[in-house]
Amino acid sequence: MARCLELAEKGMGAVVPNPLVGCVIVHEGKIIGEGYHGRYGEAHAEVNAISSVRETGRLADSTLYVNLEPCSHHGKTPPCSSLILEKKIPKLVVGTADPNPRVSGAGIEVLEKAGVRVKSGVLEKECRDLNRRFFKYHRDKKPWIILKWARTRDGFIDRERTGDDPEGVNWITGPEARQLVHRWRSEEQAILVGTRTVILDNPELTVRDWKGKNPLRLVIDREGKLSPQGKIFNNEADSLVFTSKPMKNFERVKYITVPEGSDYIEVILKQLYAQEIQSLIVEGGAQLLDAFIQQGLWDEARIFTGSQLFGSGIPSPEINGDPAGKFSLGRDLLEIYRNS
Numbered sequence: 001m002a003r004c005l006e007l008a009e010k011g012m013g014a015v016v017p018n019p020l021v022g023c024v025i026v027h028e029g030k031i032i033g034e035g036y037h038g039r040y041g042e043a044h045a046e047v048n049a050i051s052s053v054r055e056t057g058r059l060a061d062s063t064l065y066v067n068l069e070p071c072s073h074h075g076k077t078p079p080c081s082s083l084i085l086e087k088k089i090p091k092l093v094v095g096t097a098d099p100n101p102r103v104s105g106a107g108i109e110v111l112e113k114a115g116v117r118v119k120s121g122v123l124e125k126e127c128r129d130l131n132r133r134f135f136k137y138h139r140d141k142k143p144w145i146i147l148k149w150a151r152t153r154d155g156f157i158d159r160e161r162t163g164d165d166p167e168g169v170n171w172i173t174g175p176e177a178r179q180l181v182h183r184w185r186s187e188e189q190a191i192l193v194g195t196r197t198v199i200l201d202n203p204e205l206t207v208r209d210w211k212g213k214n215p216l217r218l219v220i221d222r223e224g225k226l227s228p229q230g231k232i233f234n235n236e237a238d239s240l241v242f243t244s245k246p247m248k249n250f251e252r253v254k255y256i257t258v259p260e261g262s263d264y265i266e267v268i269l270k271q272l273y274a275q276e277i278q279s280l281i282v283e284g285g286a287q288l289l290d291a292f293i294q295q296g297l298w299d300e301a302r303i304f305t306g307s308q309l310f311g312s313g314i315p316s317p318e319i320n321g322d323p324a325g326k327f328s329l330g331r332d333l334l335e336i337y338r339n340s
Contacts, residue, residue: 001095001123004067005130007036007045013187013212014039017276019068019098019134023049025089027062046070046080050087060088067095067127069120072107081107085114094120095127099138136299137278142269144279145297146188147289148181150304150332151316157286159313161200169201172306176330179209184302186212188279190272193232194220194288204231205283216240216277220264220288228253242268265291289317301337304329 007022015021015037023045025033032055035048043051046066053059070080070092084092097105097120112118128135133144150172151157159170171178185191186207193203198219206214214237219226224245226232233239239253242264247255258267272280282292292298301319323335 001065001067001093001127003031003034004045004065004095005123005126007034008067008130011037011039016040016133016189016278017137019131021045021066021068024065025049025053025059025062026065027058032058032062044071044080047083050083050089056087060090062089063091063093064089065093065122067123068131069094069096069098069103069105070107070111071098071103072110079107081110084111084116090116092116092118093122094118095122096120096124096131099135101138132299133278137273137276141273142297143190143272143277144299145292146184146279146281147292147298147301147317148184148281148283148303149286149289149317150177150306152306152308152310152313154309154311155316156310156313157284157316158200159310169203170310172308173304173332174306174330177304177306177332177334180329180334182207182210183212184281185215186210188215188281189277190216190218190279191281191283192218192220192268192288193283194285195222195225196287197283197285198226198230198232202231203283204234204236206236215281216275218242218268218280220268221245222258222264240271242271265295265297269297286314286317293317293319296339298339300339303335303337305333305335307331 003024004022008020011020018040022036024031033049033053035045035052037045070084072079072081092111108118136144149157152172191205205217217232217237217239219232219241221241221243224243224247233253235252241255242258243255244258244260246257249255256271258264282289319337324338325336327334
């Protein structure tokens with residue numbers, strides 16, 4: 001099962017809205033087949049693992065391990081449970097049941113009724129954690145929310161700046177941290193910033209220092225202040241703008257009108273659920289990050305602490321509790337927090 005998880009992770013950023021799944025086939029104590037779901041719309045992990053077995057006659061005396069319950073419905077591909085029965089695989093070990101209502105125990109039930117011996121709940125915590133985005137989306141009808149920011153050693157997220165400030169981005173972290181952030185963007189489906197961040201930093205919010213797909217870019221522009229010439233509106237990725245000022249869509253930019261007095265965060269999360277977006281990175285600024293923290297609407301916080309000192313500026317948001325992990329990247333410290 002641990003090997004299933006290793007294989008499943010290879011599909012990170014490429015299989016959504018499907019889950020990350022790895023599969024291992026064992027015959028007489030030896031692995032004879034492996035596979036994982038590599039891209040949305042293509043073959044599932046079980047199909048790839050079964051296809052990798054050279055001596056197919058061994059399948060009828062093998063055990064199939066998979067970190068998530070095999071599907072039992074027709075989607076982009078045929079159901080994996082049918083293939084398992086077709087190949088007469090007698091034993092199945094499952095990490096965790098599938099939270100998707102279209103599956104949700106039906107895959108295991110089909111196989112058990114056909115005589116397959118099923119053991120479930122192996123490394124269940126680890127299997128759920130790997131697909132935490134998928135579980136959160138189907139369980140709570142919300143994306144997995146990651147808050148990310150960098151702060152100086154003396155606790156500031158930015159200097160005090162105005163829209164006319166020629167200085168541009170006040171980098172706090174080094175190149176290692178910035179490359180990691182681009183990797184994170186390739187792994188998640190959407191990224192959100194506020195108006196001030198766009199005006200002062202003119203960010204592109206794309207994957208430039210890492211190979212992968214650009215996330216859907218979201219920006220809050222309550223009063224329609226932002227120039228369509230900003231980098232966030234280029235053709236490198238799609239953008240959604242949430243505003244109270246009705247505006248016309250253009251190229252790859254779509255405007256979502258938010259009624260006066262509405263909770264912008266609530267509107268954004270509902271929009272993302274409707275678009276099957278399972279994960280969101282909130283990159284700032286401080287006011288937007290604080291709003292998510294105050295409402296308890298976050299699952300992970302990824303906080304960099306750089307070596308710089310600003311002396312004064314905009315205070316960093318605060319997260320209570322101890323970090324789940326600490327890592328060094330160049331001269332920077334990364335702390336990961338989980339919202340229990």
